[in-house]
Amino acid sequence: MAKISSEELGTLPIGKLLIKQSIPASIGVLVMSLNVLVDSVFVGNWIGPLAIAAISVVLPVTFFVAALGMAIGVGGASIISRALGAEKVQKAKQTFGNQITLTVLVTTIMVLLGLSFADTLIPAFGGKGEIFDFAKEFYTVVFYGVPFLALTMMGNIVIRSEGKPKYAMIAMIIPSVANLTMDYFFIYVFDWGMEGAAWATTVSYMISFVYLIYIFRTGRSELHIDRTHLRLRLPLLKEITSLGSVTLARQAMISLVVLILNNILFDLGGEALVAVYAIIGRILMFALFPVYGIAQGFLPIAGYNYGAEKYARVKESIYKAILYASILGTMVYLGLFLFPTEVASLFLSTKENLGANEVAINQYVLEHISTAMRWVFAATPVIAIPLMGGAYFQAIGKAVPAMLLTLSRQGFFFIPLVFVLPYFYGEIGVWTSFAIADVLATLVTAYYLRRELRKMLA
Template structure:
């Protein structure tokens, strides 16, 4: 694995640098998404379609707690990227130490709360009827592993902030491969059902954390922290929190979206409709991997060069990232529109689900070609440490537009109202983000610095 010093973020050609950063990120997201996708296929074929719905019910809770680690990771990594660009090594080290302490404190607390209120949370997120029992089995075991996942997500963002995308990619691949291998043995060979699926997932988080710890203890990392760095530095903690809150708020909205969708669809069509959404949700995680990879690759480049006051390079990185992401989004759009039926048949042989899912999936992905601008635009404000616009733009897609739409449109159009809410929200949030990003470029990135 080639070693890349963080200084390379400030002097290599942007197009080449973005590919070097985005390609490993895309591969890592692809493998992680394939893990979720294949895991769903295994569960659907080896346990049953109700098991798919059960996992979908648990995801909002476990994802939200794991998102604490992701939020702390991305918030702190924005500080680390800018600190490395400004040659402030001690600030970078202190930030990393504070990230570790904060992640452990918050996630362990959330796990305890999640276990105490287990019987209330599962029905609230749509785990009703036949879905409740398998969801409870899966939820309890997966929750034990969420602190490990949170530390992995936090560490992965820091690895990327150091300009080490290949190692960040490996941190995503290892647990994914481990989970699939364990799925085969625990679900198929040992016939452990939902319990096997849950333990396979939790064990994969432990594998991931083992690799992340190895990276930071090895010579590959520039961040060699010591005990004093773990003590809270309140100005740094405040900045981590304000920037990380953007990611946490986004994930909170995702969890709320799952809650609403599972309940609305259960009322409209029962367990089958919840399963339709679960399949589409997996495809959203999987199919958008190249666009999300470009977004992840863009973050450290924009943050480092903004910290170094190389604004011409920041503008170039924005334009290049949007171009690459739009092209990739068009390819995803074409694939979904052309092969929706074939995709659904991979997950299940249930005739009702096969009949209902393809058209719903096409509606959900209808605005994919333009969503790249929204993702890159929101990511830019987070990368350069502007928490308020980052927060508002990140929430615009699902929080300000999608949730109101999905609460209103099904009242008039039934289940189709749920699915058309997706492209409408994507279009509106892209227009808003484009306006604010263009204004920011004209206002704050005018100075040409080499």
């Protein structure tokens, strides 16, 4: 058998390796982000601005359940990368088997609960007034596909932990292309409205899941598991859940932030201000794709080399990941600072038969989006430090510092700020909370990361 590709994580030069791992990851994130971006453009133009707000309300709920799969994937991937680095292949296989079983059990239970309490969850996340009916229609259909999304997220991360970023990239591209194709037919051609948008999203999840089954069943992965690996093992479960809880806490915090923000913004400016944040949220997912791609490429490199006790390579990978991500983050910020209105206008409907309310919402968005976007993205040049810092501690299996650093930006800083600043400064207080929280999180992470490198990797 040819030399397994995971060994390259411990042998190739760090700069070359980081590029090799990050480019496919960035492309995958880009395509998924473009999917969200173009999907929002389609929905906004073919259905209306309230539909974008409805999707913004629903996605945090559905993604939280799907993030259970992501959390299990990241927690297990950390173990798998370190196990492969230490040449413990059997442990890596057992970990993957436990991830599959755990993902199926947990997401199935959560989906049943989510469907049972839909009428309570949707208004709680800001789906009020005219937004509710749009959100309910989208929510009900999309929730059926969430288990497939969770399994896809988990499998995608595992593939990347083996040092096979190209397969992971394809797994992210397939559902994006499928979703946009079905969007055109279901929304534009068949005129199914929100239900068409929901079914396009759900079916795309299923297609991606089928592709990952193909990858793992045809020998393209090193993790050839059998039924015995699916049996849950308590020591592995503890390690998977402790490390995965960092990712889950991050997603839970994102959902909580959206809940709080949508309610605060609704009180300040009604559906129109919720639509402003919905557009910014879509741009956040798209614009930072190269930074997130580097973080994803960095994770298996740090984990593998830490498991192999090649600490100098770990240290070099941290510095280069932060450098590359900071450069790209600065470029993103400059683009959005200079052209905020032009970017936002892509999401607004240009149909001639828009109602008076939709016309008013469009005008409100264009008047408020520039200031909001510039403040939300103001600290983008430095977010690489908290992002890579949290990823590093998670990659090496240190759940507690990873958890604390991950929660620092939104949990310790942003939420208190967004409750206090709008009381004094209104809408501008909401947007400045983003920048202040980013800077504070950067300072805290830089301190702890520097101390860790001096102590553990000297």
